[in-house]
Amino acid sequence: MNGPMIVGAAPRRATAGFMLGHPARWIALGFGSGLSPKAPGTVGTLWAWASFLVLRHWITEPMWAAVLLAGLAIGWWACTRCAQHLAISDPGAIVWDEILAFWLVLWLLMPATFWAQAVAFGLFRFFDAAKPGPVGWADARYKQRPGTAIGWREGFGILFDDLVAAGCTLLVIALWKAILG
Numbered sequence: 001m002n003g004p005m006i007v008g009a010a011p012r013r014a015t016a017g018f019m020l021g022h023p024a025r026w027i028a029l030g031f032g033s034g035l036s037p038k039a040p041g042t043v044g045t046l047w048a049w050a051s052f053l054v055l056r057h058w059i060t061e062p063m064w065a066a067v068l069l070a071g072l073a074i075g076w077w078a079c080t081r082c083a084q085h086l087a088i089s090d091p092g093a094i095v096w097d098e099i100l101a102f103w104l105v106l107w108l109l110m111p112a113t114f115w116a117q118a119v120a121f122g123l124f125r126f127f128d129a130a131k132p133g134p135v136g137w138a139d140a141r142y143k144q145r146p147g148t149a150i151g152w153r154e155g156f157g158i159l160f161d162d163l164v165a166a167g168c169t170l171l172v173i174a175l176w177k178a179i180l181g
Contacts, residue, residue: 014093028082044095080155089144127165
């Protein structure tokens with residue numbers, strides 16, 4: 001199952017056994033956080049927040065840039081492969097996109113209080129779930145075309161709308177700070 005798969009060709013369900021069958025699945029499914037039966041995107045974002053709070057003690061601000069760039073490259077591969085293996089172009093269980101995008105938000109807000117991080121969490125979840133404006137455009141931009149295989153384009157699309165949601169989150173926070181001083 002290394003090649004492209006066509007949506008509709010017997011979609012699979014993400015389970016713990018499925019996740020453990022390939023390293024791309026482990027990453028794309030957020031180390032298991034995407035297996036949540038309810039709100040996997042929210043659970044993945046919470047996992048991102050918790051892991052950021054732990055990792056920030058060992059990873060310096062400049063090192064976060066390298067982590068995020070590597071995470072983008074590895075995530076593109078992992079999300080593409082996992083979507084192909086599931087035979088679904090953008091499965092809800094794939095949460096690496098939320099993890100990477102929320103790490104970006106938290107990194108750019110450093111240092112931030114718990115409440116500032118909580119506001120960022122709420123804003124990010126709003127933009128990711130509701131997909132207003134540019135986030136909706138980004139989500140639709142890379143949707144799989146009927147009858148085509150899931151490829152690198154769709155894999156990038158999984159990540160892209162969450163990165164736009166992160167940008168919208170940061171923009172709202174910057175405007176809030178500018179207005180309120």
